[in-house]
Amino acid sequence: xxxxxxxxxxxxxxxxxxxLGACACSLFGTxxxxxGEQGDTGGTQSGDNNGAGxxxxxxxxxxxxxxxxxxxxxxxxxxxxxxxxxxxxIFPELGNTSNGDCTLLKTGDTExxxxxxxxxxxxxxxxxxxxxxxxxxxxxxxxVTHAHEDxxxxxxxxxxxxxxxxxxxCGTIIDFVSKNTTSRISSDYIAWRDNxxxxxxxxxxxxxxxxxxxxxxxxEYTLAEGISFQILYQKYYETKASEExxxxxxxxxxxxxxxxxxxxxxxxxxxxxxxQNNDLPHCKLYKxxxxxxxxxxxxxxxxVIQPKYVCICCCAGSAEYTSTNENTFPTQDTxxxxxxxxxxxxxxxxxxxxxxxxxxxxxxxxxxxxxxxFSLTGSNNSTILKDTAWFQAxxxxxxxxxx
Numbered sequence: 001x002x003x004x005x006x007x008x009x010x011x012x013x014x015x016x017x018x019x020l021g022a023c024a025c026s027l028f029g030t031x032x033x034x035x036g037e038q039g040d041t042g043g044t045q046s047g048d049n050n051g052a053g054x055x056x057x058x059x060x061x062x063x064x065x066x067x068x069x070x071x072x073x074x075x076x077x078x079x080x081x082x083x084x085x086x087x088x089x090i091f092p093e094l095g096n097t098s099n100g101d102c103t104l105l106k107t108g109d110t111e112x113x114x115x116x117x118x119x120x121x122x123x124x125x126x127x128x129x130x131x132x133x134x135x136x137x138x139x140x141x142x143x144v145t146h147a148h149e150d151x152x153x154x155x156x157x158x159x160x161x162x163x164x165x166x167x168x169x170c171g172t173i174i175d176f177v178s179k180n181t182t183s184r185i186s187s188d189y190i191a192w193r194d195n196x197x198x199x200x201x202x203x204x205x206x207x208x209x210x211x212x213x214x215x216x217x218x219x220e221y222t223l224a225e226g227i228s229f230q231i232l233y234q235k236y237y238e239t240k241a242s243e244e245x246x247x248x249x250x251x252x253x254x255x256x257x258x259x260x261x262x263x264x265x266x267x268x269x270x271x272x273x274x275x276q277n278n279d280l281p282h283c284k285l286y287k288x289x290x291x292x293x294x295x296x297x298x299x300x301x302x303x304v305i306q307p308k309y310v311c312i313c314c315c316a317g318s319a320e321y322t323s324t325n326e327n328t329f330p331t332q333d334t335x336x337x338x339x340x341x342x343x344x345x346x347x348x349x350x351x352x353x354x355x356x357x358x359x360x361x362x363x364x365x366x367x368x369x370x371x372x373x374f375s376l377t378g379s380n381n382s383t384i385l386k387d388t389a390w391f392q393a394x395x396x397x398x399x400x401x402x403x
Contacts, residue, residue, distance in 0.1 A: 086370035087227055087255050089285070090133070091311050093348050094118045095125030097358045099291045099314045099321075099329055100150035102126060103262065105253065106133055107224045112141040113164070114251070114262055117150035120158035120185070127154075127167045129364075139168050141221065141229075144175035144193075145248040145264025147186040150291075156188045165192040170202040172221075176247045177206045177237045207249040208237040226371065229253040232280075234266065235273040245290060246270040256371035258284045261305055265290040271301040280304050284374065285367065288312040288338070292330025292347070302337055309344045309376060311365050315358050316390055318351030325394060330385070332395055339401030345385040346378065361388065 088106045100118020104111060111134050116126055130139070145151055157163025173193055179186060196202040205217035210231035213219050220230040232250040241247055248264030261283045266274065267290065274280070286307035289296030291314035314329035326332045330347065338345055350361040362378030369375070376382065386397045 084368070085224065086368060087253075088133075089260065089367040089369075091287070091313055091348055091365040092126065092129050093360065093364055094122045094154075094313075096121060097315055097318060097320070097351055098150060099318060100153075101145070101264070101287075101291070101313045102154070103287060103313075104130065104133060105223075105229075107227050109136060110140045110223050111138075112143065112223065112229065113139050114143045115145055115151040115264070116154035116164050117148075118153065119149070120153045120156055120163070121161065122154040123157035123161045123163045123167075125154075127157075127162060127164060130164065130168065134168065137168055138171060139164075140171040140223075142170050142173045143249060143251060143262075144173070144189075145250075145262075146176045146244055147179035147181050147183070147189065147247070148244055148265065149183065149185045151264065152189040153185055156185065156192055163192065165196050169200055170196050173197070173202050173204045174207060174210055174217075174231065174249065175204070176249055177208045178240070178247050180241070180244050180247075206237075207231050211237065227253070227255045232274060233277045234270050235277070236270055241270075243267055245295070248289075250274055252278075252280070252283075255369060258369065258371055258374075259305075260285040261307075262287045263289045263296070263301075265293075265296065267295045268298045268300070271296070271298050275300055275304050282306045283308075284369075285309045285311070288330065288334065288345075292334045294327065294331040294333035297334050297337055299337055302341060306341050307338075308342050309367075309374075310338055310342060310346070311367075312345065312347045312385075314347060315349045315351030316347050316361050317394060318358070320351070328394075330395075335385075335395050336398050339386075339398050341402065343384055343386060343402045344376075346376065346382075347385055350390060361385075361390070 085108055090104045092102055092104070094100045094102060094117060096119055098118040100122065101115040102117060103114040105114070113130070116122070144155070155164045157166065173196065175193070193204065197204045203216070205215065209215050209217040210219055211233045220228055222228045229251050232252055234250055236246045245265035245267050246269055248266040248270065250263045250266060253260040259281045261280070263271070263274065271289070283305040284307070286305060286309070288310050292312040312330050316330065317328050319328060322328060346365050347361040348363065348365060349358055351358045360380035362382065363380030365376065365378050367374070367376050385391050
């Protein structure tokens with residue numbers, strides 16, 4: 001049987017699983033099944049500072065498993081309890097079939113929210129999610145990378161569904177300098193942002209104000225002892241971009257000797273500028289740019305940051321932007337480039353290039369780290385991308401890839 005036939009049969013099996021609802025995730029992210037991603041449900045990827053990881057099974061029997069949600073062990077520095085003083089990073093699913101970004105970073109009672117896509121209706125998923133983690137109702141920092149719908153829509157919400165800005169008090173809002181789009185959602189976002197400033201006491205800065213440290217803005221913000229983030233510079237803060245994605249605000253979080261990089265949807269020209277204008281370190285974690293598109297996560301950036309863990313916020317295989325399988329997110333080109341540096345690649349959601357159905361891939365991805373120990377857990381499973389049935393049916397791991 002040829003490899004092509006095998007891939008066809010695997011694709012058919014995934015499609016049938018989606019149609020039958022085998023992996024349907026509920027609106028609020030509870031797991032109703034598994035879309036062909038069987039095994040290690042609830043497992044944890046854990047590693048030390050060198051990035052050596054292991055996968056724990058459902059019973060958590062692996063000795064390196066430090067990330068079981070719901071445990072409250074005061075003697076465990078990686079326990080996900082209310083008193084956890086390390087850094088928690090969560091990539092939530094967005095509750096629909098559309099690609100989009102959202103990341104919550106939390107240390108103690110301080111939260112940083114980066115983006116809130118993918119559609120207005122995503123507020124139905126994200127507002128309850130944030131209330132679970134932001135119990136005081138205050139988002140100390142909100143970073144909005146650029147003005148595309150799939151990064152801003154849930155801030156606004158829709159009729160009958162409050163958005164994030166109307167549901168939470170925001171401290172400091174940092175967002176894009178420029179935009180080309182004249183979309184209704186971008187105008188609505190700006191109106192709601194400005195209302196947050198005028199009526200709810202938020203402070204608003206652009207990324208360029210932060211970089212230049214003007215008007216009270218800072219280039220670096222301290223979240224807790226040993227944990228901070230800085231706004232990085234790239235030329236499209238001051239230069240017109242032909243692609244909206246290149247206006248993306250870029251941030252680097254630092255915890256001790258570890259670093260975590262977020263670049264929004266920055267594309268190749270922006271990534272080149274990012275490398276040229278910043279002394280970028282090797283990064284323990286990188287949120288793949290532009291949902292795993294071939295336009296982002298280029299060698300010019302990856303060769304510098306050499307990520308050990310990569311999280312991709314997308315609906316894998318969705319035909320939202322293209323029906324060409326190899327260019328659906330995450331693309332084969334992106335896989336080929338990332339594979340030189342790590343096999344630890346994770347994806348939130350599973351889509352389909354044939355139907356509008358979707359389900360969980362890893363699900364909500366939660367990282368817990370104290371700067372030394374590091375654990376990654378998917379709410380659905382913790383299977384690395386290359387070992388999933390979707391990948392084996394639709395992508396190829398290159399021969400030079402990390403094993």
